[in-house]
Amino acid sequence: TAAPYEDAPTWPAEFAARYRAAGHWRGETFTGMLRERAEAHGDRVALIDPAPERRAWTYRELDERAARLAAGFRARGIAKGDRVVVQLPNIAEFAEVVFALFRIGALPVYALPAHRETEIGYFCSFAEAVAYVIPDRHAGFDHRALATAVRKQAPTLKHVFVVGDPGEHTALSDVPCDAAGEPEDGPEPHDLAFLQLSGGTTGVPKLIPRTHDDYIYSLRGSNEICGVDADTRFLVVLPAAHNFPMSSPGWLGTLYAGGTVVLCPRPDPATAFPVIEQERVTMTGMVPPLALVWTDAAASAERDLSSLELILVGGAKYSETAARRLEPALGCRLMQVFGMAEGLVNYTRLDDDYETVVSTQGRPISEDDEIRIVDDAGQEVPEGQFGHLLTRGPYTIRGYWRAPEHNRTAFTEDGFYRTGDIVRRTPSGHLVVEGRAKDQINRGGEKVAPEEIENIILAHPAVHDVSVVGVADPYLGERTLAYVILREGAESPGALAVKRHVRERGIAAYKVPDLVEFVDVFPQTGIGKVSKKGLRTDSVPTSASTP
Numbered sequence: 001t002a003a004p005y006e007d008a009p010t011w012p013a014e015f016a017a018r019y020r021a022a023g024h025w026r027g028e029t030f031t032g033m034l035r036e037r038a039e040a041h042g043d044r045v046a047l048i049d050p051a052p053e054r055r056a057w058t059y060r061e062l063d064e065r066a067a068r069l070a071a072g073f074r075a076r077g078i079a080k081g082d083r084v085v086v087q088l089p090n091i092a093e094f095a096e097v098v099f100a101l102f103r104i105g106a107l108p109v110y111a112l113p114a115h116r117e118t119e120i121g122y123f124c125s126f127a128e129a130v131a132y133v134i135p136d137r138h139a140g141f142d143h144r145a146l147a148t149a150v151r152k153q154a155p156t157l158k159h160v161f162v163v164g165d166p167g168e169h170t171a172l173s174d175v176p177c178d179a180a181g182e183p184e185d186g187p188e189p190h191d192l193a194f195l196q197l198s199g200g201t202t203g204v205p206k207l208i209p210r211t212h213d214d215y216i217y218s219l220r221g222s223n224e225i226c227g228v229d230a231d232t233r234f235l236v237v238l239p240a241a242h243n244f245p246m247s248s249p250g251w252l253g254t255l256y257a258g259g260t261v262v263l264c265p266r267p268d269p270a271t272a273f274p275v276i277e278q279e280r281v282t283m284t285g286m287v288p289p290l291a292l293v294w295t296d297a298a299a300s301a302e303r304d305l306s307s308l309e310l311i312l313v314g315g316a317k318y319s320e321t322a323a324r325r326l327e328p329a330l331g332c333r334l335m336q337v338f339g340m341a342e343g344l345v346n347y348t349r350l351d352d353d354y355e356t357v358v359s360t361q362g363r364p365i366s367e368d369d370e371i372r373i374v375d376d377a378g379q380e381v382p383e384g385q386f387g388h389l390l391t392r393g394p395y396t397i398r399g400y401w402r403a404p405e406h407n408r409t410a411f412t413e414d415g416f417y418r419t420g421d422i423v424r425r426t427p428s429g430h431l432v433v434e435g436r437a438k439d440q441i442n443r444g445g446e447k448v449a450p451e452e453i454e455n456i457i458l459a460h461p462a463v464h465d466v467s468v469v470g471v472a473d474p475y476l477g478e479r480t481l482a483y484v485i486l487r488e489g490a491e492s493p494g495a496l497a498v499k500r501h502v503r504e505r506g507i508a509a510y511k512v513p514d515l516v517e518f519v520d521v522f523p524q525t526g527i528g529k530v531s532k533k534g535l536r537t538d539s540v541p542t543s544a545s546t547p
């Protein structure tokens with residue numbers, strides 16, 4: 001059915017025409033892209049998965065695997081427009097699965113490995129997913145048991161495909177079949193390619209509909225800025241499902257350029273540095289807390305990191321002090337990136353002066369990225385002052401998937417996305433992120449929506465009210481703190497019990513509050529009104545709530 005594609009608000013015709021005329025949207029699809037690379041240089045290595053046993057797939061092999069898996073998926077009834085929740089760690093099968101789904105025009109819904117029953121159950125039921133793809137076990141957790149639990153609450157879910165030992169489900173390795181005679185009815189360039197996850201500011205995360213045309217444009221633009229080409233060896237250290245390592249320029253950008261993607265099973269230096277040495281990695285991207293760890297570890301590293309040319313840092317504010325330490329420690333260039341899964345991505349440039357690289361979060365990819373910086377009333381602020389960042393452009397969505405209510409406030413009437421970020425613009429056009437107005441906590445690049453956690457804590461029988469806020473943290477930038485007001489007469493369950501309550505609901509570990517404090521009243525700004533913004537400004541000086 002075409003319906004799922006239509007659940008995504010799209011660009012008005014005149015904008016689409018403009019983006020095509022400008023050469024941004026070139027009518028490419030992911031399927032065509034992989035096939036072209038396989039035809040042009042089939043023997044080149046596309047993907048290296050170093051652990052536990054090193055596997056290297058050429059472009060031809062990846063294309064053939066995707067084609068056979070697509071045929072197998074089709075044989076099992078997976079069709080164009082169907083949604084498939086993909087929850088895989090950084091393993092080669094990730095690329096095989098998503099390129100197989102692209103081929104059919106089925107939409108991967110990218111879940112993070114850390115997600116648990118609350119998130120996965122929601123994705124499967126909200127997206128009416130027909131399939132869910134998992135590893136057998138990952139990081140000590142059995143995803144098959146999770147899948148069994150999710151099946152009970154998601155009636156549309158017909159298949160669970162498992163990389164490894166399938167248990168009661170289906171082994172992914174049993175799915176591929178002969179792809180000869182496969183229909184050529186894949187997606188069009190303007191069709192949706194996948195649903196990416198939003199960081200979230202509401203009780204449940206929103207799904208972000210990205211098209212082949214728009215996403216591929218962001219890859220091409222990112223590659224040009226970062227200098228990605230066929231010689232690039234890009235290390236995926238963050239979870240491959242996240243928009244940053246996927247597209248800025250990420251593993252999809254690297255594949256677009258015909259380079260080599262190296263998958264890192266874990267991000268710590270003890271795991272990553274040997275991989276960099278062995279695979280002669282040239283480029284990678286990471287969040288600020290991890291960049292700090294790498295910077296510190298590099299001093300005593302016994303591994304040869306000399307192949308590294310460029311490290312991108314973004315996802316959360318990178319302090320200037322930390323930024324200044326990276327290049328000398330790691331012996332490569334730094335690029336800051338300020339992006340969002342909804343679209344807009346800003347990079348510092350390779351020819352920017354050093355001060356700009358360490359003190360700004362970059363400027364947009366495209367000359368057609370429209371930037372507005374406005375005050376609370378929506379009026380543009382004078383140049384150089386900070387305000388709310390609104391944006392519109394050739395790879396920024398016009399609305400979330402199946403969320404018409406939310407879209408009315410998340411976007412302006414003329415289609416600008418309200419990023420919720422507070423920024424200012426330097427004379428060179430670079431953006432500096434000053435803080436945030438949205439109700440979200442940025443825990444070292446991992447986004448937490450307070451409302452989601454508050455709803456869970458509210459379900460605890462002893463809890464009368466709760467407010468989850470961010471507090472400054474030297475390592476993560478911010479940590480989460482839950483202020484809890486107990487019911488009258490209720491005995492305090494203690495902070496640990498509140499955390500356990502959240503964890504037992506089956507939720508990503510990074511969302512469990514770091515701190516729990518019992519209070520009689522919330523810190524307030526107005527009469528009778530709980531202001532979480534107020535709480536946040538008081539406690540987090542780096543995160544201004546109003547310009």
Ligand code: J2J
Pocket residue numbers: 198199243244247248313314315316317318336337338339340341342345361419421433436442445447
């Ligand atoms: C401050 N805040 C930042 C930065 C993102 C590339 C890089 C990052 C993301 C990402 C991404 C920041 N300084 N350098 O998708 O392609 C905060 C902002 C932003 C939100 C988006 C990419 N870089 N942020 O982080 O969708 O608040 O994407 O709106 O996860 O992260 O989060 P997300």
